[in-house]
Amino acid sequence: MVLGLSAALGAAVLFGIAAILQAVGSRKVPTESELDPRRLGGFVAALLKQPAFLGALALNLAGFGLHFVALRLLPLYLAQAGIAVSLVITALLATRLMSDRLSALEWSAVIGVCVGLGLLAVAAGDAGDSAQHHGLTIGIIIGLVTIAVLGAVASRSQHGVSTALLGLLAGLGYAGVAISARLLQDGSMSELVRSPTLYTLPISGALAFILYSLALQRGSVTLATTPMIALQTITPAAVGVFVLDDAVRAGWWPAAIIGFLLSAAGSVVLVRFESVKPQDVPAGP
Secondary structure (H helix, E strand, O other): OHHHHHHHHHHHHHHHHHHHHHHHHHOOOOOOOOOOHHHHHHHHHHHHOOHHHHHHHHHHHHHHHHHHHHHHHOOHHHHHHHHOHHHHHHHHHHHHHOOOOOOHHHHHHHHHHHHHHHHHHHOEOOOOOOOOOHHHHHHHHHHHHHHHHHHHHHOOOOOHHHHHHHHHHHHHHHHHHHHHHHHOOOOOHHHHHOOOHHHHHHHHHHHHHHHHHHHHHHOOHHHHHHHHHHHHHHHHHHHHHHOOOOOEOOOOHHHHHHHHHHHHHHHHHHHHHHOOOOOOOOOOO
16 A cells, blocks of 8 residues: 555656646647647657657656556555646646646635545545456447547637646546556466557557647646546546445545545636636747
């Protein structure tokens, strides 16, 4: 438990810093970028020319290594709740470095999300056993296709709401990473290679990373990050409890429910107030 929590918090610090570097790199790419197969190669190539973006990529990869350890040792909702600490780090850095300005209500919403996710963490029981789940694997594949289609539609808009929607879709993509990591089986290399989740894991991560980059182009870092963190935490938490036999501590169901509601409410408040602000995003390199 201690090793898993330490890994999750270490990953949160790396992810929080990476979000700012990813925002810097993404905003130096033309804002007309879309999740369009005909333009995706050029968009990715432009991102890879940005040193800040390469730094974000390196930090994300290092963070995922720690996150993977947490996912294998902790219930999904506890591992994901630890990652949610990155929201505070990102919000603090964004207000200092990215000219994001949060009102008292919005800071309260950020705190509410973190407190809610903290309640989910303390309600955590034992992690269920890792096991193949063909229905869940099929669901991840269908979900990836759906996320890609919705992301292509949302990326056509420059409105603040599209920032939140792209962040939300990125969160669902990262949820696919967490669930895929949990479904990976310990065994021989031949068994691992035959496992569909070995492939859904990197595809989910790549799709989420691109969607988050598109979200960061369009609006504030906080607006893009909050729904992403909330969805990448709550979705695997629900899957872990209801499908993969992750336990909630006896008598802690009310705290888990309150934590869920706080996280959801805080996310809605931030999306509502941040999305109506005028967004000052550089239009070119």
